[in-house]
Amino acid sequence: MTGERRGARPTRHVVVMGVSGAGKTTVARGISAASGLTFAEADEFHSPENVARMRSGVPLDDTTRWPWLRDIAAWIAERGAEGRSTVLACSALKRSYRDVLRQGPLRVDFVHLDGPAEVIRARLARRQGHYMPASLLESQLATLEPAAPDESVLVLDVSLAPEALVAAAVKGLGLPGPVPVGEHQDGAS
Ligand SMILES: Nc1ncnc2c1ncn2[C@@H]1O[C@H](COP(=O)(O)OP(=O)(O)O)[C@@H](O)[C@H]1O
Numbered sequence: 001m002t003g004e005r006r007g008a009r010p011t012r013h014v015v016v017m018g019v020s021g022a023g024k025t026t027v028a029r030g031i032s033a034a035s036g037l038t039f040a041e042a043d044e045f046h047s048p049e050n051v052a053r054m055r056s057g058v059p060l061d062d063t064t065r066w067p068w069l070r071d072i073a074a075w076i077a078e079r080g081a082e083g084r085s086t087v088l089a090c091s092a093l094k095r096s097y098r099d100v101l102r103q104g105p106l107r108v109d110f111v112h113l114d115g116p117a118e119v120i121r122a123r124l125a126r127r128q129g130h131y132m133p134a135s136l137l138e139s140q141l142a143t144l145e146p147a148a149p150d151e152s153v154l155v156l157d158v159s160l161a162p163e164a165l166v167a168a169a170v171k172g173l174g175l176p177g178p179v180p181v182g183e184h185q186d187g188a189s
Protein backbone atom coordinates (compact mmCIF):
# COMPACT_ATOMS: atom_id res chain seq x y z
CA MET A 1 0.00 0.00 0.00
CA THR A 2 1.25 3.44 -0.82
CA GLY A 3 -1.69 5.54 0.33
CA GLU A 4 -2.01 6.89 -3.22
CA ARG A 5 -5.18 6.64 -5.32
CA ARG A 6 -4.97 3.64 -7.60
CA GLY A 7 -3.71 4.72 -10.99
CA ALA A 8 -3.15 8.32 -9.86
CA ARG A 9 0.13 10.15 -10.31
CA PRO A 10 2.20 9.91 -7.10
CA THR A 11 1.73 12.97 -4.94
CA ARG A 12 4.56 15.04 -3.43
CA HIS A 13 4.61 16.30 0.14
CA VAL A 14 7.00 18.99 1.31
CA VAL A 15 7.54 20.50 4.76
CA VAL A 16 9.44 23.79 4.96
CA MET A 17 10.95 23.70 8.46
CA GLY A 18 12.97 25.97 10.73
CA VAL A 19 12.65 28.28 13.68
CA SER A 20 10.08 31.05 13.94
CA GLY A 21 10.93 33.87 11.53
CA ALA A 22 13.17 31.73 9.27
CA GLY A 23 10.84 32.39 6.33
CA LYS A 24 8.90 29.11 6.24
CA THR A 25 5.56 30.66 5.36
CA THR A 26 7.07 32.88 2.68
CA VAL A 27 8.95 30.02 1.02
CA ALA A 28 6.19 27.42 1.35
CA ARG A 29 3.71 29.83 -0.25
CA GLY A 30 6.23 30.43 -3.04
CA ILE A 31 6.66 26.70 -3.63
CA SER A 32 2.89 26.35 -3.75
CA ALA A 33 2.64 29.14 -6.32
CA ALA A 34 5.50 27.74 -8.41
CA SER A 35 4.60 24.06 -8.33
CA GLY A 36 0.87 23.91 -7.65
CA LEU A 37 1.17 22.03 -4.34
CA THR A 38 -1.64 22.72 -1.87
CA PHE A 39 -0.31 25.05 0.85
CA ALA A 40 -1.02 24.82 4.57
CA GLU A 41 0.25 26.79 7.54
CA ALA A 42 1.03 24.58 10.54
CA ASP A 43 0.38 27.51 12.88
CA GLU A 44 -3.29 27.16 11.97
CA PHE A 45 -3.37 23.62 13.39
CA HIS A 46 -2.43 24.79 16.89
CA SER A 47 -5.11 24.59 19.57
CA PRO A 48 -6.28 27.88 21.11
CA GLU A 49 -4.45 26.79 24.28
CA ASN A 50 -1.16 26.40 22.38
CA VAL A 51 -1.59 29.80 20.74
CA ALA A 52 -2.40 31.45 24.09
CA ARG A 53 0.66 29.82 25.61
CA MET A 54 2.99 31.11 22.89
CA ARG A 55 1.34 34.52 22.90
CA SER A 56 2.09 34.79 26.61
CA GLY A 57 5.75 34.01 25.95
CA VAL A 58 5.82 30.37 27.12
CA PRO A 59 7.34 27.94 24.60
CA LEU A 60 5.54 24.77 23.64
CA ASP A 61 6.95 21.44 24.78
CA ASP A 62 6.66 17.85 23.57
CA THR A 63 3.32 17.32 25.32
CA THR A 64 1.74 20.35 23.69
CA ARG A 65 3.27 19.59 20.27
CA TRP A 66 2.39 15.89 19.83
CA PRO A 67 -1.36 16.34 19.12
CA TRP A 68 -0.57 19.25 16.82
CA LEU A 69 1.93 17.18 14.82
CA ARG A 70 -0.46 14.23 14.61
CA ASP A 71 -3.17 16.51 13.21
CA ILE A 72 -0.76 17.82 10.58
CA ALA A 73 0.31 14.27 9.63
CA ALA A 74 -3.36 13.37 9.26
CA TRP A 75 -3.93 16.39 7.01
CA ILE A 76 -1.04 15.32 4.75
CA ALA A 77 -2.38 11.77 4.57
CA GLU A 78 -5.90 13.01 3.74
CA ARG A 79 -4.69 15.29 0.94
CA GLY A 80 -2.52 12.48 -0.43
CA ALA A 81 -5.51 10.13 -0.44
CA GLU A 82 -7.34 12.76 -2.51
CA GLY A 83 -4.44 12.81 -4.98
CA ARG A 84 -3.29 16.26 -3.87
CA SER A 85 0.32 17.23 -3.35
CA THR A 86 1.06 19.48 -0.37
CA VAL A 87 3.53 21.98 0.99
CA LEU A 88 3.47 22.98 4.65
CA ALA A 89 5.17 25.68 6.66
CA CYS A 90 5.93 23.85 9.91
CA SER A 91 8.72 24.37 12.44
CA ALA A 92 9.35 20.58 12.86
CA LEU A 93 12.20 21.45 15.18
CA LYS A 94 13.13 17.98 16.45
CA ARG A 95 13.80 14.76 14.64
CA SER A 96 11.07 13.06 16.63
CA TYR A 97 8.64 15.72 15.36
CA ARG A 98 9.73 15.14 11.77
CA ASP A 99 9.30 11.41 12.35
CA VAL A 100 5.63 12.00 13.25
CA LEU A 101 5.16 13.87 9.96
CA ARG A 102 6.89 11.01 8.11
CA GLN A 103 5.00 8.23 9.85
CA GLY A 104 2.33 7.76 7.16
CA PRO A 105 2.68 5.82 3.93
CA LEU A 106 3.50 8.93 1.88
CA ARG A 107 7.01 10.22 1.35
CA VAL A 108 7.54 13.62 2.98
CA ASP A 109 10.50 15.80 1.94
CA PHE A 110 11.87 18.50 4.23
CA VAL A 111 13.51 21.82 3.39
CA HIS A 112 15.31 23.38 6.36
CA LEU A 113 15.67 27.16 6.24
CA ASP A 114 18.80 27.56 8.33
CA GLY A 115 21.17 30.44 8.96
CA PRO A 116 22.40 33.17 11.23
CA ALA A 117 20.25 33.84 14.30
CA GLU A 118 20.79 37.58 13.89
CA VAL A 119 19.18 37.55 10.43
CA ILE A 120 16.13 35.75 11.82
CA ARG A 121 16.00 37.93 14.94
CA ALA A 122 15.92 41.05 12.77
CA ARG A 123 13.05 39.62 10.70
CA LEU A 124 11.01 38.80 13.78
CA ALA A 125 11.62 42.28 15.18
CA ARG A 126 10.11 43.72 11.98
CA ARG A 127 7.25 41.22 11.57
CA GLN A 128 3.86 42.51 12.65
CA GLY A 129 0.48 40.92 13.37
CA HIS A 130 1.74 37.50 14.51
CA TYR A 131 1.07 35.97 17.92
CA MET A 132 4.58 34.56 18.25
CA PRO A 133 6.76 36.91 20.34
CA ALA A 134 10.33 37.42 19.13
CA SER A 135 11.47 36.48 22.65
CA LEU A 136 10.65 32.83 21.91
CA LEU A 137 13.33 32.64 19.22
CA GLU A 138 15.99 31.62 21.77
CA SER A 139 13.91 28.65 22.89
CA GLN A 140 13.26 27.67 19.27
CA LEU A 141 17.01 27.77 18.53
CA ALA A 142 17.73 25.68 21.64
CA THR A 143 15.10 23.11 20.65
CA LEU A 144 16.13 22.85 17.00
CA GLU A 145 17.76 19.56 16.04
CA PRO A 146 19.28 20.02 12.58
CA ALA A 147 18.65 17.07 10.31
CA ALA A 148 20.90 14.04 10.65
CA PRO A 149 22.56 12.88 7.38
CA ASP A 150 20.17 9.92 7.09
CA GLU A 151 17.17 12.28 7.04
CA SER A 152 18.22 13.67 3.63
CA VAL A 153 16.87 17.16 4.29
CA LEU A 154 17.53 19.97 1.80
CA VAL A 155 19.20 22.76 3.80
CA LEU A 156 18.95 26.30 2.41
CA ASP A 157 20.44 29.54 3.71
CA VAL A 158 17.82 31.91 5.12
CA SER A 159 19.89 34.87 3.97
CA LEU A 160 18.95 34.28 0.32
CA ALA A 161 16.07 36.16 -1.27
CA PRO A 162 12.69 34.40 -1.18
CA GLU A 163 12.68 33.88 -4.96
CA ALA A 164 16.11 32.20 -4.81
CA LEU A 165 14.97 29.95 -1.97
CA VAL A 166 11.83 28.89 -3.82
CA ALA A 167 13.81 28.18 -7.00
CA ALA A 168 16.40 26.15 -5.05
CA ALA A 169 13.68 24.14 -3.31
CA VAL A 170 11.80 23.42 -6.55
CA LYS A 171 15.01 22.35 -8.28
CA GLY A 172 16.51 20.51 -5.31
CA LEU A 173 13.36 18.47 -4.71
CA GLY A 174 12.58 17.96 -8.40
CA LEU A 175 9.14 19.55 -8.06
CA PRO A 176 7.05 20.46 -11.11
CA GLY A 177 7.79 23.80 -12.74
CA PRO A 178 5.46 26.80 -13.00
CA VAL A 179 1.82 25.82 -13.32
CA PRO A 180 0.06 27.06 -16.47
CA VAL A 181 -3.00 29.13 -15.59
CA GLY A 182 -6.07 26.97 -15.05
CA GLU A 183 -4.13 23.70 -14.67
CA HIS A 184 -3.43 21.62 -11.58
CA GLN A 185 -0.21 19.66 -11.26
CA ASP A 186 -1.18 17.68 -8.19
CA GLY A 187 -3.43 15.23 -9.90
CA ALA A 188 -6.53 16.78 -8.32
CA SER A 189 -9.48 17.53 -10.48
N1 LIG B 1 14.20 35.19 2.40
C1 LIG B 1 13.73 36.27 3.01
N2 LIG B 1 14.39 37.44 2.93
C2 LIG B 1 13.95 38.54 3.58
N3 LIG B 1 12.83 38.57 4.37
C3 LIG B 1 12.14 37.43 4.49
C4 LIG B 1 12.55 36.23 3.82
N4 LIG B 1 11.68 35.26 4.15
C5 LIG B 1 10.77 35.81 4.96
N5 LIG B 1 11.03 37.12 5.17
C6 LIG B 1 10.28 38.03 6.06
O1 LIG B 1 10.63 37.62 7.39
C7 LIG B 1 9.48 37.56 8.22
C8 LIG B 1 9.27 36.13 8.71
O2 LIG B 1 8.93 35.33 7.60
P1 LIG B 1 7.87 34.16 7.72
O3 LIG B 1 7.70 33.59 6.35
O4 LIG B 1 6.64 34.62 8.44
O5 LIG B 1 8.67 33.13 8.65
P2 LIG B 1 8.17 31.85 9.47
O6 LIG B 1 6.96 31.33 8.77
O7 LIG B 1 9.33 30.91 9.43
O8 LIG B 1 7.89 32.31 10.86
C9 LIG B 1 8.32 38.08 7.38
O9 LIG B 1 8.12 39.45 7.67
C10 LIG B 1 8.77 37.88 5.94
O10 LIG B 1 8.23 38.83 5.06
Ligand SMILES: O=C(O)[C@H](O)[C@@H](O)[C@H](O)[C@H](O)COP(=O)(O)O
Binds near residue numbers: 020059091132
Ligand atom coordinates in the same frame (compact mmCIF):
# COMPACT_ATOMS: atom_id res chain seq x y z
O1 LIG C 1 6.67 24.18 17.50
C1 LIG C 1 6.49 25.34 17.88
O2 LIG C 1 7.03 25.85 18.87
C2 LIG C 1 5.60 26.26 17.07
O3 LIG C 1 5.04 25.66 15.97
C3 LIG C 1 6.45 27.31 16.63
O4 LIG C 1 7.59 26.67 16.12
C4 LIG C 1 5.92 28.19 15.57
O5 LIG C 1 7.06 28.75 15.07
C5 LIG C 1 4.94 29.19 16.06
O6 LIG C 1 3.68 28.66 15.87
C6 LIG C 1 5.09 30.54 15.42
O7 LIG C 1 4.89 30.51 14.06
P1 LIG C 1 6.01 30.92 12.98
O8 LIG C 1 7.01 29.81 12.97
O9 LIG C 1 5.24 31.04 11.71
O10 LIG C 1 6.63 32.18 13.46
